[in-house]
Amino acid sequence: MAALEQAIIDFFEHMGLLNLTVGNIVMIIVGLTLVYLAIRYGMEPLLLLPIGISAVLVNLPLSHLVNWPVAPQLPPGMEENIFATMAYLNQQYGPPGLFDLIYYLLIKTEIVPLLIFFGLGAMTDFGPMIADPKTALLGAAAQIGVFIAMLTAIALGFSLNEAASIGIIGGADGPTTIYLTTKLAPHILGATAVAAYSYMSLVPLIQPPVIKALTSKEERRIRMEQLRPVSKREKIIFPIISMIVIALLVPTAAPLVGMLMIGNLFRESGVVERLSKAAQEELMNIVTIFLGLGVGSTMRADSFLTAQTLMILGLGIVAFTSATAGGVLLGKLMMKLSGGKINPMIGAAGVSAVPMSARVVQRMASEEDPGNFLLMHAMGPNVAGVIGTAVAAGVLLSVLG
Template sequence: MNIFTVLAEIFKSSGFAALHWEQLVMILVAFVLLYLAIVKKFEPLLLLPIAFGMMLANLPLTGLMIDATAVPKEELITALDSSNIEGIKNAMYKYISIKWYDSGILYNLYTGVKSGLFPALIFLGVGAMTDFGPLLANPVSLFLGAAAQLGIYVAFSLSIGLGIFTPEEAASIAIIGGADGPTAIYLTSKLAPHLLGPIAVAAYSYMALIPIIQPPIMRALTTKKEREVVMSQLRTVTKAEKIIFPIVVAVICILLLPAVGPLLGMLMLGNLFRESGVVERLNETAQNALINIVTIMLGVTVGATANGTIFLKVQTLAIICIGLLAFAFSTAGGVLLGKVMYMVTGGKINPLIGSAGVSAVPMAARVSQVEGQKANSKNFLLMHAMGANVSGVIGSAVAAGFLLLLFGK
């Protein structure tokens, strides 16, 4: 055996020989997302692990996302349909002998996504980091958060109208308009798990691109005079208000929509950790160690669902386009209601804060602040925008609960 034969055999057994064009395309997409995360710093905490997970899953022969139980499960179903007793016994034995840990490491971690565990824990951490003070100081912000969910319902109607998506798939696609990655993952894992890859990538990509997507829409829908409005300072919110708020919201919203319990319950528990002042260790863990660990596992495993052979379909392109429209309509919905409030209050509310009604905390609020200062250097809209922003977190979770109530099994 000469050296060329050895090299040829090594190449045949390598991933290079097994690389398909779909996988190559997805690896290139992963490189683009890594560039956006590292160089452009677009939502790097989430985009970087998602992109790297996408790259790993599309490297052939790694087995990282292999479900070891899939084939035995299919064989068992076939045997049961055939009513062949011997075949059923053999298939049953084979199915039982395969253990969950025989699956790929990323597939096993992915169980946390499918079960809804990771999104719920992310919400726990988000709650611990969120200050609902701006919302309590200016309760009308809640309406801006509700208006900024417009894209969800527009996207749902459009998805149904295309005729290529089921109602469950349409609901999962629509939630991209809420600009809340964990909520999109949670709802999709319950209603359309086969679309988790494209929906998660679209949701997080558009969240990362908020500084590019939102400003043109905000400027197109407002006048210079409206953008120049300087809003008065918010009142000081008492500690008692901040403690009572998460308890009351959790009780009322979960009684109204029980399906929203896992997300909204964890969000408000995390916030109670923060505001109670008696569990500093738990608050510190939820804000830092816990959310960081879960973000890594959620990001990598969600990215790993973007398999080239599944991802590169007409449906995926439709999801990407509808997701962008959903984002645009959500931004427009918040800004337009902001314009209405501007007129009703005699010019006391700057419509720009309405764009922060999407759930991307705190990036959307920062965009409102930046655009406001471009129009008027005396503008300090951040805290006002944060009121709308945290309202959007609640609004997207409630919208997800409503869709889950309608289409969940």
């Protein structure tokens, strides 16, 4: 009888329901909210859906999907060796859960973020930027949002590494945000990733007010000349030269830019169509699943429910709006210097939310003048922003990493 009573007591003690905390409940609601936004409103569903549902799972007590901390205290030097790190964590916390393996083997080692860039390269057409190289300056100007948000974060008391990870949200590039945060401040990965992808999906709401505040109706109605055709030779040479030059100038940006340009070379060469298609579809789909699950696994109540998280979400808005403003303001300067031949709105596409920012510019141009077609002009700074954000991340890594 005593054995039966003990068995019943043990059963109830090991029920997740009786171990549920208020923090767990809040995070489950947060996760379900992300799932709802992804399904109901189509907000970055490829990422927010897996991030949201994995956030729910890791906050169900005693599920053993995660057993290791996201940012453990390790002996000096061990951080450089992932296998030594995992052996140490196994000794300290027991065997890993499924999401621990996804995070430490695929996210922490940078494999998934880099493969995402490889797939992005295979999906990207740099033709508009090659046709009008000066638009690359607009992509660079938008990176001011990274540094404004970074300086604001420092002023609010964040460490340099945390501030850099928060600032890179302004690049509007989720994989770059995850890549940099994993290296510099993994304990805030969940917050920065959710901010980056949430605000990317809100670009059609965030950017128009900023653009309208900084431009006049006449400026928004400016028509631009049609872009020149870009030859296949130019498209093949561009990724090779870009990869070499950027790697020589900013070596820490080489992994991101290198994978982006290799993927793009596969696309433009025309001789490895099967590989290019695989990078765009099968590979991209697989790594996107692991990226979402890995990021969601870091959204645990004990590390996510902090005042820092709310501040990070707020700073994400600062990063996005200032990046948009930086691009538009340089666009206005280029408009003046060109004698009114450049529509300053295309500067807003300098944030690397491809192709959403460019579509926002086109929609606003059509509202002012139905016959105005700026999409391809806006795609130039848009794809330049992808490179610009990767370079900005490389610069921050070289200084702080």
